């Protein structure tokens with residue numbers, strides 16, 4: 384019996400390439416969820432923007448309203464596919480992410496969902512740090528041209544296992560979010576994310592390993608597959624990192640599924656050897672106390 388994890392399990396990260404046909408994207412995602420479940424995954428994660436190509440020019444056309452909840456099949460085919468696939472496979476599905484259209488139809492978000500094995504929605508996370516960057520000669524991407532930001536740290540209790548922290552892509556670069564989720568008892572941080580062929584080689588693995596090392600938790604990063612005919616070249620390399628910051632599974636850039644065994648005793652072992660959790664000095668840095676943070680469980 385481990386401190387944070389009630390039961391060990393296998394996670395499956397689905398690295399898929401989304402094209403321009405939303406129905407095909409959803410059918411492919413559904414097929415891959417079934418495949419991952421058949422291979423024994425009990426928690427299954429999809430990549431950022433799995434129903435649409437990744438790019439500000441696409442978000443309005445692919446966006447779906449998800450409120451009031453539950454949305455009808457017509458309002459949100461993506462939401463309904465995720466819910467029914469979770470139920471059909473008896474797994475937790477982290478369906479992340481899709482462009483969301485707000486109820487008043489004025490605002491777009493980049494939103495991830497977690498469904499339980501009954502197909503019920505447990506949580507949503509709206510990307511909180513928007514991907515606004517400009518690296519001259521390499522990549523310029525201004526998500527805030529179209530999207531609005533979420534405003535919370537998301538911690539989701541999976542009743543069979545324990546708590547995960549859920550955030551999206553650029554959110555991983557902000558260690559504060561990871562830290563809050565970990566301090567609140569998350570055993571794993573899950574990041575659907577579409578880094579690219581510039582920022583991926585620079586920082587993807589470093590970010591994953593850093594969040595795992597700082598917090599002594601598992602980190603799962605699930606990318607789209609690379610499609611060089613699309614306008615955005617995703618990095619791929621979906622991976623799981625253990626609480627010792629070792630990469631325990633990593634894909635290449637093509638479509639595939641990464642599997643990893645999530646073992647609660649590993650968290651306890653690492654924390655026992657390097658006991659950061661009893662050595663923190665909140666008397667020295669009181670502003671970092673999670674009590675002042677906006678979070679939702």
Ligand SMILES: NC(=O)CC(=O)C(=O)O
Pocket residue numbers: 513514551552553554556576577578579582583
């Ligand atoms: N796409 C993102 O949100 C983030 C990214 O590509 C990066 O941080 O690099």
